[in-house]
Amino acid sequence: MLNTRWIMTKSQQSSLFNVLKSVSVWKRGGQRAPHKPLLLLMAIAAVQRGEPRLRRYDDIEGELKLLLSDFGPKRKVGHPEYPFWRLRSDGAFWDIPESDQAIAESPNFSKSGNIPAGALRKVNARGGFSQSVFELIGAKSEFASKIISEILAEHFPTSVHDDLLDAVGMMWQPLVMARRPRTLQFREDLIRLYEHRCAVCGFDGRLGLNDLALEAAHIHWHSHGGPDDPENGILLCALHHKALDRGAIGLTEARTIIVSQDLHGGAQVHNTMTRFCGEPLRAPQNPALVPAIKFIGWHRSQVFRDPPRVEF
Ligand SMILES: [Zn+2]
Known part of the structure; x- marks a missing residue:
């Protein structure tokens, strides 16, 4: 009872x-x-x-x-x-x-x-x-x-x-509540700026008429006060979005790509991640809207898993 x-x-x-x-x-x-x-x-x-x-x-x-x-x-x-x-x-x-x-x-x-x-x-x-x-x-x-x-x-x-x-080891899937209206404008801005391509690898797959697995990523997380501005965003494929949010990849102030020394794996990890070490992030078509240094700095100090790999 x-x-x-x-x-x-x-x-x-x-x-x-x-x-x-x-x-x-x-x-x-x-x-x-x-x-x-x-x-x-x-x-x-x-x-x-x-x-x-x-x-x-x-x-x-x-x-x-x-x-x-x-x-x-x-x-x-x-x-x-x-x-x-x-x-x-x-x-x-x-x-x-x-x-x-x-x-x-x-x-x-x-x-x-x-x-x-x-x-x-x-x-x-x-x-x-x-x-x-x-x-x-x-x-x-x-x-x-x-x-x-x-x-x-x-x-x-x-x-x-x-x-x-x-x-x-959570056994139940929580029903994640919507905390705010989705800001479609942020996504639309990034898709246009980055011309329907991942800014790291250039992935531009489509299924029929729609983009496949392209996502609008916040550099300074929205949950921590990052705005929905194009200067705080990058268009990424699902893989590179996850890698950015887990701190496996990041950016320098010169907007080149860095990869964490903690990331390891076989040939596919090289092909999809480590080979981009030191490469410039694909620039948006409006150069005034490149990722802002203040947001890159937040990601570097709060999310990226230092130290970065040495370029090769
Ligand atoms: Zn990608």
């Missing part, structure tokens, strides 16, 4: 949604700050897979480090202990039963408010959703779906969503 202690009213659910949403939308200026959102996605996926409510910090740390390295800005692994600890202060939805012992092991806690990873390990700290949230996420797939959608839309471009859901 269902334990009625934990049933939440509609208004409690909506206030919880707002708390989780406010955690998820936290950003530092235009900089990416995906630590808490990635931990939340990890934790929701674990509930869906039927894992216990509380997981040891030790078990979470490795997985979160990998996610931060693959989906965070640059290769800063950061401090996985910070989001693990700080989610506690964002509302009553995150539980660390061993928090008092961890504080007792952290002499600088009163000054910094941080708990070192060593202290979390020493007291075998466990973290997870509070019981009521755990049950709500486990039972209410549409509630979890809304939270997941919110986190994805706020922090990652659409081309990255499936990769990220795979990486955290």
Whole structure:
């Protein structure tokens, strides 16, 4: 029989949604700050897979480090202990039963408010959703779906969503909510400017009368304040759009193509990616609308996986 202690009213659910949403939308200026959102996605996926409510910090740390390295800005692994600890202060939805012992092991806690990873390990700290949230996420797939959608839309471009859901082992496909009207003008501008061709490889396939797999890519992500201006866009094939958004490729201020040293693979990777190292990006037909340096700079500091390969 269902334990009625934990049933939440509609208004409690909506206030919880707002708390989780406010955690998820936290950003530092235009900089990416995906630590808490990635931990939340990890934790929701674990509930869906039927894992216990509380997981040891030790078990979470490795997985979160990998996610931060693959989906965070640059290769800063950061401090996985910070989001693990700080989610506690964002509302009553995150539980660390061993928090008092961890504080007792952290002499600088009163000054910094941080708990070192060593202290979390020493007291075998466990973290997870509070019981009521755990049950709500486990039972209410549409509630979890809304939270997941919110986190994805706020922090990652659409081309990255499936990769990220795979990486955290999410079992349910969230219904990603439309956050804004599609700006057809942005796409139309880029298609005209780049003459129906990928600006990296020149792909210009058509199926019948329509372009096949050509996409309007934002350089400075729209989710992080990048505008729908042609100077913030490039027309790319689906492969190079994904590569740009995952940081496998990027641009220099001189608008030449760079490729991350982290990208590797066989002959096809050479043919489709690494052979473009140092090549100029295809110029738009109106030279006044080339990608602007400020947007290229944002992508380089927040998305591209440094260091770039040396040209060959
Ligand atoms: Zn391409």
